[in-house]
Amino acid sequence: DAGVIQSPRHEVTEMGQEVTLRCKPISGHDYLFWYRQTMMRGLELLIYFNNNVPIDDSGMPEDRFSAKMPNASFSTLKIQPSEPRDSAVYFCASTVRVDTQYFGPGTRLTVL
Amino acid sequence: QKEVEQDPGPLSVPEGAIVSLNCTYSNSAFQYFMWYRQYSRKGPELLMYTYSSGNKEDGRFTAQVDKSSKYISLFIRDSQPSDSATYLCAMRYSSASKIIFGSGTRLSIRP
Numbered sequence: 104d105a106g107v108i109q110s111p112r113h114e115v116t117e118m119g120q121e122v123t124l125r126c127k128p129i130s131g132h133d134y135l136f137w138y139r140q141t142m143m144r145g146l147e148l149l150i151y152f153n154n155n156v157p158i159d160d161s162g163m164p165e166d167r168f169s170a171k172m173p174n175a176s177f178s179t180l181k182i183q184p185s186e187p188r189d190s191a192v193y194f195c196a197s198t199v200r201v202d203t204q205y206f207g208p209g210t211r212l213t214v215l
Numbered sequence: 216q217k218e219v220e221q222d223p224g225p226l227s228v229p230e231g232a233i234v235s236l237n238c239t240y241s242n243s244a245f246q247y248f249m250w251y252r253q254y255s256r257k258g259p260e261l262l263m264y265t266y267s268s269g270n271k272e273d274g275r276f277t278a279q280v281d282k283s284s285k286y287i288s289l290f291i292r293d294s295q296p297s298d299s300a301t302y303l304c305a306m307r308y309s310s311a312s313k314i315i316f317g318s319g320t321r322l323s324i325r326p
Contacts, residue, residue: 206258
């Protein structure tokens with residue numbers, strides 16, 4: 104199995120631009136999580152899905168962030184408009200059991 | 216006050232030493248406790264998972280939970296340079312609740 108796949112691995116953009124991060128979970132996994140990791144705040148859960156349905160989006164920082172899961176094999180996290188304080192590593196994770204999450208390699212986002 | 220506190224380190228020890236990594240937490244409702252290992256430029260991977268109090272051993276790794284003190288530990292015996300990574304403690308209230316992560320301790324094992 105290829106594991107959780109994220110793209111792009113690195114993204115550099117300018118303030119105000121739209122950013123779309125992509126995730127392909129492990130086949131057969133029915134939970135998908137989006138996390139953000141920074142030095143200051145550590146690893147924070149943004150949103151998670153179960154069977155493609157958003158269950159808890161209380162960690163989404165503000166309306167500029169949105170996430171979708173149109174099918175079991177694909178999810179996106181969109182930031183519009185992006186700001187420098189959004190610079191972080193964004194991880195996607197998936198699982199069949201809520202206790203064991205498999206993380207992707209992350210997308211390192213830099214907003215100038 | 217953060218729900219989960221973890222010393223960020225860095226912690227540097229010689230190869231072969233016993234390493235002790237710790238976390239404290241404030242909410243006694245936490246029931247499930249985990250340790251994740253994160254290598255540089257990689258995603259975290261689950262290392263140990265325990266429920267409630269007690270010890271759990273897996274090879275060179277031992278996880279310990281003391282709910283009365285709200286304190287969890289990870290011990291690494293015979294540490295190797297390949298153990299150099301950031302270790303994140305994590306916990307949750309129930310099997311269905313979200314995971315709360317500590318900020319991570321950066322560990323370096325000197326050959």
